[in-house]
Amino acid sequence: MEKTSITIERAKKLYEIYGSLLLENQTFSILLDKYKRAIDATFRIMIDLGIVSQCYRCGRTHKGSCCAPEVAEWYDAETLFVNLLMGCSLQTQSAYEGHCCFLGPDGCTLLARHSFCVNFLCDQIKSRLSQSDLAMFYRIAGVEITISSEIMSYFLLWRKRVDGAIVA
Numbered sequence: 001m002e003k004t005s006i007t008i009e010r011a012k013k014l015y016e017i018y019g020s021l022l023l024e025n026q027t028f029s030i031l032l033d034k035y036k037r038a039i040d041a042t043f044r045i046m047i048d049l050g051i052v053s054q055c056y057r058c059g060r061t062h063k064g065s066c067c068a069p070e071v072a073e074w075y076d077a078e079t080l081f082v083n084l085l086m087g088c089s090l091q092t093q094s095a096y097e098g099h100c101c102f103l104g105p106d107g108c109t110l111l112a113r114h115s116f117c118v119n120f121l122c123d124q125i126k127s128r129l130s131q132s133d134l135a136m137f138y139r140i141a142g143v144e145i146t147i148s149s150e151i152m153s154y155f156l157l158w159r160k161r162v163d164g165a166i167v168a
Helices: 002-023 026-048 051-059 069-074 077-085 115-119 123-128 131-163
Strands: none
Touching (some): 026 051, 026 131, 069 115, 077 131
16 A cells, blocks of 8 residues: 555646646647546446446455455556546545555546556456447447547656656
8 A cells, every 4th residue: 555655645746746737738638538538438338238336236345356455556646647637536545445445435436547447347247248238348448548548648748848857
């Protein structure tokens, strides 16, 4: 959890330094809006296919879920920074012991999520969906993942132009 706390602090620092500047950037704002629409589309298809309700049940069990505690450590400061730009709050304590700290009572508290979190379906969910439903889900989730990559690339290049930061 210490690693996640450090990453969250780095994201908050990025927000403090670049947040207002980046939100005033018209190109980024358009891209961010496109990203939000893609996130909404993924969430809508997950509701329509019953994925959200199944994840909801599993995420509240003591046996755990794909929202394992170590998943939070996969997040980098830049992705968490984008979440701050979209109005998310970042917590280090899960609503459920033994789960990712970003899992809240209503599901993931993040909008910009790791590609695993967007794209992963457990065997139990996959077995309940038709091939066409699975293909539709992966196609829609893939758009979200692609735009996420565009957002990150734009931010890193923009940051380098703004202050000459060396980004890894």
